[in-house]
Amino acid sequence: MRRVYLDNNATTPVLPAVFEAMQAYFGEHFGNASSIHHHGQETRAAVERARESLAALLGCRASEIVFTSGGTEADNLAIAGLTGTGQHIISSTIEHHAVLNSCKHLEASGCEVSYVPVDGRGQVDPDDVRRALRPNTRLITIMMANNETGVLEPVEEIGKVAAEADVYFHTDAVQAAGKVLIDVKRIGCDLLSISGHKMNAPQGVGALYVRKGTSLRPMLHGGSHERSRRAGTENVPGIVALGRAAELAREAMARGDLEQMSQMRDRLERTILGEVESTGLNGQGAPRVPNTSSIYFDCIEGEALVIALDLKGLAVSTGAACSSGAIEPSHVLTAMGMPPERARGSLRFSLGKQNTPEDIEFALDLIPRTVVRLRELSPIYNKSATGY
Amino acid sequence: MSQTRTIAVAMSGGVDSSTVAAMLRAEGHNVVGLTMQLWNQRRLAGHEGMPEAVQGRCCSLDDVYDARRVAETIGIPYYVVNHEERFERDVVRPFVEQYLSGRTPIPCSLCNNHLKFDQLLIVAQQIGADALATGHYARVEFDDRLGRWLLKRPTDRSKDQTYFLFGLTQAQLSRTLFPLGGMMKPEVRQLAQQHGLALAQKPDSQEICFVPGGDYKKFLDAYLAEQGEALPDTAGELVTTDGQVVGEHGGIHNFTVGQRKGLGVATGSPLYVIQIKGDARQVVVGDQEELYSRTLRVHRTNLISVGDLQEPMRATVKIRHRHEGAPALIEKSGDDEILVTFDQPQRAVTPGQAAVFYADDVVVGGGWIA
Numbered sequence: 001m002r003r004v005y006l007d008n009n010a011t012t013p014v015l016p017a018v019f020e021a022m023q024a025y026f027g028e029h030f031g032n033a034s035s036i037h038h039h040g041q042e043t044r045a046a047v048e049r050a051r052e053s054l055a056a057l058l059g060c061r062a063s064e065i066v067f068t069s070g071g072t073e074a075d076n077l078a079i080a081g082l083t084g085t086g087q088h089i090i091s092s093t094i095e096h097h098a099v100l101n102s103c104k105h106l107e108a109s110g111c112e113v114s115y116v117p118v119d120g121r122g123q124v125d126p127d128d129v130r131r132a133l134r135p136n137t138r139l140i141t142i143m144m145a146n147n148e149t150g151v152l153e154p155v156e157e158i159g160k161v162a163a164e165a166d167v168y169f170h171t172d173a174v175q176a177a178g179k180v181l182i183d184v185k186r187i188g189c190d191l192l193s194i195s196g197h198k199m200n201a202p203q204g205v206g207a208l209y210v211r212k213g214t215s216l217r218p219m220l221h222g223g224s225h226e227r228s229r230r231a232g233t234e235n236v237p238g239i240v241a242l243g244r245a246a247e248l249a250r251e252a253m254a255r256g257d258l259e260q261m262s263q264m265r266d267r268l269e270r271t272i273l274g275e276v277e278s279t280g281l282n283g284q285g286a287p288r289v290p291n292t293s294s295i296y297f298d299c300i301e302g303e304a305l306v307i308a309l310d311l312k313g314l315a316v317s318t319g320a321a322c323s324s325g326a327i328e329p330s331h332v333l334t335a336m337g338m339p340p341e342r343a344r345g346s347l348r349f350s351l352g353k354q355n356t357p358e359d360i361e362f363a364l365d366l367i368p369r370t371v372v373r374l375r376e377l378s379p380i381y382n383k384s385a386t387g388y
Numbered sequence: 389m390s391q392t393r394t395i396a397v398a399m400s401g402g403v404d405s406s407t408v409a410a411m412l413r414a415e416g417h418n419v420v421g422l423t424m425q426l427w428n429q430r431r432l433a434g435h436e437g438m439p440e441a442v443q444g445r446c447c448s449l450d451d452v453y454d455a456r457r458v459a460e461t462i463g464i465p466y467y468v469v470n471h472e473e474r475f476e477r478d479v480v481r482p483f484v485e486q487y488l489s490g491r492t493p494i495p496c497s498l499c500n501n502h503l504k505f506d507q508l509l510i511v512a513q514q515i516g517a518d519a520l521a522t523g524h525y526a527r528v529e530f531d532d533r534l535g536r537w538l539l540k541r542p543t544d545r546s547k548d549q550t551y552f553l554f555g556l557t558q559a560q561l562s563r564t565l566f567p568l569g570g571m572m573k574p575e576v577r578q579l580a581q582q583h584g585l586a587l588a589q590k591p592d593s594q595e596i597c598f599v600p601g602g603d604y605k606k607f608l609d610a611y612l613a614e615q616g617e618a619l620p621d622t623a624g625e626l627v628t629t630d631g632q633v634v635g636e637h638g639g640i641h642n643f644t645v646g647q648r649k650g651l652g653v654a655t656g657s658p659l660y661v662i663q664i665k666g667d668a669r670q671v672v673v674g675d676q677e678e679l680y681s682r683t684l685r686v687h688r689t690n691l692i693s694v695g696d697l698q699e700p701m702r703a704t705v706k707i708r709h710r711h712e713g714a715p716a717l718i719e720k721s722g723d724d725e726i727l728v729t730f731d732q733p734q735r736a737v738t739p740g741q742a743a744v745f746y747a748d749d750v751v752v753g754g755g756w757i758a
Contacts, residue, residue, distance in 0.1 A: 301511070307467045308515040311420065374514045 003313045004359045006268075008198075008352030009147050009175060009292060010317055014241065015200040015353065021244035022202070025237040033234045034223065043236045050243025057246040058192065058209050059183035066208045066229045067239050071174040071195030072098040073219075074208035077230065078170040078191040079103065079141055081216040085110035087138040090167075092116050092124050092153075093335035095143055099172055100331075103141070112136070121286035122149045122336045126157035133161075139168045144187075145176040148332040148348055149283035150292025152180065159188025168214065174198050174206075178249035179258065179289040190214050196238060200353060201245035205238030252353065262290035264360050265351050269293040275368045282333060282346055291351040296338070299381035300345040300374050308370050314363055317348050394418040395565065396512035397521045398504055399458065399466070401451030403590050404523030406458040407576050408567045410583035412521060413462045420517060421459040421466035423452055424508055426475040426499070427598040435613055437606030454587050461584060471507050478502035480598060484608055488620055490640040490664035491740025494552070494709075495596055501555040509563060519563050524549045527569030527749075528561050531693075537561035539692050539751040542569045551709045554744045554754030555690045608641060624669030626653060629662060629678050637671050640664050646679060646736030664739075680733035686726050686743045686755025693752050697726065703745040703752050705730065707737055718745050718752070726755055 031039025055062040075098040114132040162169035170191035178199035196205035222231030282294035302318035333343035375381040397409040459466030486493035512520040525547035527540040580588035595602040626635040663672040700719035721727035744754035
């Protein structure tokens with residue numbers, strides 16, 4: 001069966017060039033980057049080259065990059081590493097669970113957290129952030145691009161609010177990296193998280209930008225790796241892959257590849273909205289990353305649509321998946337003021353570097369007729385159709 | 389079943405439904421495994437009397453893991469669908485309310501009617517399946533002469549689950565498969581073994597899936613506490629059948645008709661709960677003989693082998709899952725009400741349970757005991 005993957009916000013395939021770059025670091029160059037000898041020197045050099053590539057992608061110095069096991073660890077390190085009992089954090093209602101549950105955990109140990117709302121388009125108002133400031137505010141953590149809707153948050157304005165108030169600003173840029181230009185100076189952030197597997201590097205590697213001079217408490221205690229900010233022997237193949245993926249992302253952006261991706265996404269989106277009745281775009285009117293479309297289909301259970309499409313070879317998703325693989329109503333869409341039924345009937349389409357115009361046609365051939373069939377069988381849409 | 393069909397299998401992570409999936413796959417059908425996520429087993433963790441983590445029961449991560457492993461072993465696509473909201477509304481809430489009004493509910497029947505053969509069957513059709521197969525021990529057949537779908541008792545009488553399935557409509561039965569209906573349980577385990585399923589010897593689940601350890605009283609307390617609701621005060625009097633007050637009780641939800649222990653009254657002869665009067669908060673107690681009744685009425689009826697009960701009919705009537713069934717006359721006694729008159733009085737007719745009517749192997753229909 002032909003299979004088309006439009007769930008690149010969940011994870012992306014490792015690009016062949018990335019895979020090629022990392023392969024040598026499993027066997028041929030296997031040294032511990034902390035070792036004195038030749039083997040260690042080889043891998044140390046590779047890790048530092050990767051750090052420079054990533055720094056170039058983010059517009060920072062190599063020494064400001066801390067490699068982690070992924071986006072979740074980067075978010076946890078940023079938030080827990082800066083805050084403590086009696087301090088105040090400002091976050092938003094649409095953050096990824098890596099941020100939300102880090103905040104919840106800190107609330108249980110004596111931190112105060114304000115969750116600023118978003119408007120109907122899914123954007124935070126920087127003035128709301130300003131108004132949420134308190135004398136004991138230590139950190140603002142608001143994402144750069146939302147994983148479900150692709151909506152870009154006004155991070156530069158939020159960065160100004162943080163700078164004026166002299167509080168730390170962390171942004172989860174996991175869904176932005178490789179999709180939009182990131183310049184930590186323009187954003188004005190002190191910390192920024194990225195994840196390897198969302199940008200064609202493998203799962204299990206990520207990074208946190210930590211602005212020079214930011215005193216971060218480490219979460220893992222051990223050796224003095226990563227300038228004592230993250231103990232543990234480096235995941236050299238993963239780090240090398242992340243570095244290579246960062247280079248490829250920069251090259252792709254310079255070539256204008258994102259423009260092509262954006263055109264494919266727009267064709268997919270416009271055709272679905274035009275051909276299928278009772279649908280709409282989530283985040284309509286807000287700036288978005290070029291690869292993501294979140295669309296609601298009224299009178300549809302999103303999970304049934306995902307299953308029906310998967311059985312025909314198209315991989316897409318609804319909201320966040322819980323540990324059992326079942327679907328919970330999206331906290332992001334409900335935070336945007338969407339009724340739960342409509343949130344449950346929403347699907348996320350997210351494109352990747354490997355997608356072609358043919359993939360989009362495949363999806364467009366499948367989606368409208370699948371939606372029609374589901375609605376025919378839906379007790380809400382047409383009670384008489386099922387007979388019970 | 390010679391032609392290839394697309395069949396969804398309701399997989400619980402147990403031996404029966406896993407074997408069904410393996411059998412249908414081996415027959416060459418396109419099989420899709422579905423598990424319903426109905427209740428978050430960790431939801432009430434930490435409440436008094438509730439375990440911290442629940443192992444090995446429906447909707448636990450372990451069971452989803454087992455079902456997923458089976459799907460992977462036999463090579464079928466597998467999905468978990470979330471119906472927690474409907475389950476709470478249509479099964480858990482009514483379960484709690486029935487106990488609080490002095491009845492003894494059967495959540496499994498409600499789940500079959502409202503979830504498995506309603507929501508899940510709709511999902512099955514939506515994803516392109518012609519039918520939904522489950523691991524229930526029952527048979528479903530189309531009778532040409534009657535022009536109706538029939539629900540029949542299975543070969544393995546000790547596993548008969550037809551009592552819980554009396555609410556199935558013709559439309560539901562027409563899209564339902566019970567592949568274990570003609571098999572004995574040991575054969576099923578053997579078949580699971582032959583298909584290489586690691587869970588071939590997994591023990592059967594017996595209790596209500598959302599009530600840990602089977603202690604429904606602790607569940608009621610924990611659920612109501614979680615909902616921020618107080619357990620209604622239904623304490624009242626223990627009275628005899630002739631109206632004499634013989635003691636007090638702490639709440640009607642602690643009692644079930646036929647119960648003997650825990651009445652807290654010492655008398656010469658053993659006392660049983662005869663009736664629970666919800667409105668008056670009275671628990672009526674009496675002798676063993678007073679537990680017997682010849683008639684009962686059911687509401688919210690469903691008829692399967694007949695379209696309507698125009699004439700009174702002889703049937704064997706089961707009044708609880710473990711009841712062997714007793715001969716009776718069933719007749720329509722009102723709009724959506726059937727009167728059951730047993731040949732011999734039956735022990736502990738319990739409001740909230742179902743009465744299911746059989747003609748030999750065939751389920752005629754049933755209803756909820758008023």
